[in-house]
Amino acid sequence: MRLLALTASLLLSQPAWALDPATLVDTAIDAHVLPGFAALTEATGTLKNTAAQDCASDSSALRTAYHQGFDAWMAVSHLRFGPTEEGERAFSMAFWPDTKGFTPKALSRLIAAEDSAAVDEEAFAEVSIAAHGFFALEFLLYDDRIQTLGSDAYRCTLIQAVTNDIDRNATEILNDWQNGYADLMRTPSEDGPYTTDLAAVAELFKALDTGLQFNADARLGRPLGTFDKPRPLRAEARRSERSLQNISVSLEALEQLAALMAAQTPSQADGLTAAFSLTLGQATELENDPAFAGVSDIQGRLRVEILQQYIGNIRDIVLQELGPALDVSAGFNALDGD
Amino acid sequence: MVTRRRMLAGLAAASLLPRAGWSSVGTPNYLSAARAPDGTYLLAGLTSIGDITFTIPLPARGHAAAAHPERAEAVAFARRPGTFALVLDCRDGAIINTLTAPEGRHFYGHGTFSTDGNTLFTSENSYEVGEGVIGLWDVTQNYTRIGEFSSGGIGPHDLKLLPDGQTLVVANGGIETHPDMGRSKLNIPVMEPNLSYLSTNGTPLEQVTLPPALHKNSIRHLAVRPDGLVAFAMQWQGPKTEAPPLLGLHRRNATVDLLTATEQAHRAMQGYAGSVAISGDGHFAAITSPRGNLAQVFDIKTGALIVSHKLDDVCGIGPAQTGFFLTTGTGLVGRIRAEKREHPLQWDNHLIAIAPQA
Numbered sequence: 001m002r003l004l005a006l007t008a009s010l011l012l013s014q015p016a017w018a019l020d021p022a023t024l025v026d027t028a029i030d031a032h033v034l035p036g037f038a039a040l041t042e043a044t045g046t047l048k049n050t051a052a053q054d055c056a057s058d059s060s061a062l063r064t065a066y067h068q069g070f071d072a073w074m075a076v077s078h079l080r081f082g083p084t085e086e087g088e089r090a091f092s093m094a095f096w097p098d099t100k101g102f103t104p105k106a107l108s109r110l111i112a113a114e115d116s117a118a119v120d121e122e123a124f125a126e127v128s129i130a131a132h133g134f135f136a137l138e139f140l141l142y143d144d145r146i147q148t149l150g151s152d153a154y155r156c157t158l159i160q161a162v163t164n165d166i167d168r169n170a171t172e173i174l175n176d177w178q179n180g181y182a183d184l185m186r187t188p189s190e191d192g193p194y195t196t197d198l199a200a201v202a203e204l205f206k207a208l209d210t211g212l213q214f215n216a217d218a219r220l221g222r223p224l225g226t227f228d229k230p231r232p233l234r235a236e237a238r239r240s241e242r243s244l245q246n247i248s249v250s251l252e253a254l255e256q257l258a259a260l261m262a263a264q265t266p267s268q269a270d271g272l273t274a275a276f277s278l279t280l281g282q283a284t285e286l287e288n289d290p291a292f293a294g295v296s297d298i299q300g301r302l303r304v305e306i307l308q309q310y311i312g313n314i315r316d317i318v319l320q321e322l323g324p325a326l327d328v329s330a331g332f333n334a335l336d337g338d
Numbered sequence: 339m340v341t342r343r344r345m346l347a348g349l350a351a352a353s354l355l356p357r358a359g360w361s362s363v364g365t366p367n368y369l370s371a372a373r374a375p376d377g378t379y380l381l382a383g384l385t386s387i388g389d390i391t392f393t394i395p396l397p398a399r400g401h402a403a404a405a406h407p408e409r410a411e412a413v414a415f416a417r418r419p420g421t422f423a424l425v426l427d428c429r430d431g432a433i434i435n436t437l438t439a440p441e442g443r444h445f446y447g448h449g450t451f452s453t454d455g456n457t458l459f460t461s462e463n464s465y466e467v468g469e470g471v472i473g474l475w476d477v478t479q480n481y482t483r484i485g486e487f488s489s490g491g492i493g494p495h496d497l498k499l500l501p502d503g504q505t506l507v508v509a510n511g512g513i514e515t516h517p518d519m520g521r522s523k524l525n526i527p528v529m530e531p532n533l534s535y536l537s538t539n540g541t542p543l544e545q546v547t548l549p550p551a552l553h554k555n556s557i558r559h560l561a562v563r564p565d566g567l568v569a570f571a572m573q574w575q576g577p578k579t580e581a582p583p584l585l586g587l588h589r590r591n592a593t594v595d596l597l598t599a600t601e602q603a604h605r606a607m608q609g610y611a612g613s614v615a616i617s618g619d620g621h622f623a624a625i626t627s628p629r630g631n632l633a634q635v636f637d638i639k640t641g642a643l644i645v646s647h648k649l650d651d652v653c654g655i656g657p658a659q660t661g662f663f664l665t666t667g668t669g670l671v672g673r674i675r676a677e678k679r680e681h682p683l684q685w686d687n688h689l690i691a692i693a694p695q696a
Contacts, residue, residue, distance in 0.1 A: 081578060085576070091527045095527075099514065191602070193578045332667030332684040333666075333686070336628070338418060
């Protein structure tokens with residue numbers, strides 16, 4: 001018994017890579033990355049087919065397919081490396097925040113000119129990136145002005161062009177993962193993007209951290225603005241009232257990734273499970289305020305701020321406990337990014 | 339920890355001392371911010387052999403500093419998106435002034451003095467419109483804000499005065515951020531960094547951009563040679579599968595020269611150059627990568643990579659007489675390929691050279 005305890009304590013005090021980074025990378029790819037992108041192509045395929053049959057902006061079938069597709073994107077949107085970073089694919093899926101209003105401008109321009117790019121997949125791939133993806137589709141389905149601009153026939157064509165492009169994009173990302181990038185992560189080499197297994201772990205770790213950060217700083221921080229100047233109109237996807245939904249889906253995906261990353265370090269895993277559970281519970285407190293309109297009043301604002309704070313608590317565990325346990329804590333300067 | 343009370347006490351003390359030159363604080367060659375083992379932050383003076391000549395507390399993590407050309411006076415900037423900077427008397431840490439960014443502006447963490455030390459220029463974000471500005475502060479009037487002008491782009495970071503004393507060179511990194519969103523980057527697909535030359539009263543003189551394929555190579559940090567040659571360091575925001583050059587040279591009215599090495603050498607820097615310097619003899623330019631744990635030295639004349647120096651979490655770099663002086667986040671200071679001194683401090687990103695006293 002004593003020997004067992006001693007062995008256990010020795011194991012615990014081992015440097016982290018008594019752990020097995022290659023297995024960690026494998027399971028994250030097999031249980032999180034590949035299924036996530038496969039689910040995305042399934043949802044975007046349905047979205048494309050639905051739009052092909054019914055492209056009215058108030059079509060309930062189309063709106064349902066939009067929400068399912070957007071959910072599927074949110075579940076992988078934190079995986080911002082490799083295939084999603086080729087050719088601006090991630091931005092092409094979701095151009096947000098759009099601080100200068102490029103999306104409505106680009107759509108208005110296409111509609112006003114009845115630009116023929118909408119009928120040619122290759123030509124459409126070349127139009128402004130802001131006219132692509134889920135946020136362009138949201139404008140076409142939910143924005144009062146864009147929804148009634150120009151002719152019904154052209155907007156129908158444009159909706160089909162956007163959904164085709166989303167599906168093409170999702171399919172390319174999945175193909176790249178399946179036919180190359182997953183292997184590059186699993187088998188580090190001097191000439192590849194990852195020279196060691198630990199570098200691949202660090203990439204996944206960074207995706208986890210920046211995913212959390214984006215939820216706290218951008219998805220919640222933007223509408224919160226300051227106490228004196230709340231900015232409810234800056235909430236992500238507020239037109240289709242999915243600002244909260246985006247965060248919930250993203251957090252659930254990040255919870256899965258965090259659990260996989262912490263699979264070999266049980267004490268960090270327990271802390272993360274508790275912190276995610278608290279955070280997702282707080283998100284349900286906001287169900288009556290799906291687009292964070294409440295940031296302008298004291299009670300509503302407090303609920304959103306608490307959610308932001310809980311996400312910050314998860315990040316603290318990730319950066320201060322999980323990172324060191326995985327031996328991927330970047331240096332003082334390496335993390336600075338300026 | 340610097341409490342507000344201690345800061346105010348320091349403020350009161352400031353008025354008791356006449357202003358003095360850098361020799362009054364042990365004639366440091368460089369300034370650097372650092373983190374102490376107890377988690378507090380400080381600004382230190384360092385000599386060219388790695389001795390610490392003074393340390394004074396900072397209320398939060400610093401980024402870069404600006405050294406007054408004559409007086410032992412430093413401006414310490416908070417990390418972006420900070421809205422204040424402290425003017426410090428380096429003899430005792432007294433706060434001579436606190437610079438507060440005007441409404442709707444925040445500092446990027448860099449600043450530079452005019453040759454006579456009477457004006458301070460700071461890089462700032464006018465964040466509601468997402469445009470870069472250079473703020474002007476009158477040093478002779480207790481650092482009063484006296485104006486601002488366009489930086490010539492988005493996300494101005496480092497800025498330096500050219501040797502003519504009348505031209506500013508600004509690294510417009512091209513990346514839009516908003517303080518509501520922390521450090522999230524808002525415009526990567528459409529970013530366009532540039533190097534802008536401006537007169538000290540804001541007249542645009544020349545602007546240099548990178549080839550379109552490199553529009554995601556954010557120009558961040560600068561070093562200037564006494565003859566006006568500018569070295570600039572970049573941070574790659576594009577796909578990790580690409581490894582472009584991270585160091586460029588430019589001279590007014592000439593074309594940009596990007597210093598290339600083997601793909602493997604570029605890749606080793608992890609797409610990230612944190613600081614840049616030109617050697618004291620003017621022959622070499624060097625960039626550091628805390629992510630790649632590497633300093634790379636290029637021969638300016640031939641453009642060739644001549645030294646790759648491995649060093650954990652290296653970032654701060656400044657000129658030494660014939661080479662370079664480095665600092666790391668692990669506490670080391672010293673010359674390339676020489677024994678390093680170790681201090682129980684985590685040296686922050688930038689080493690600021692203090693102009694030699696006349």
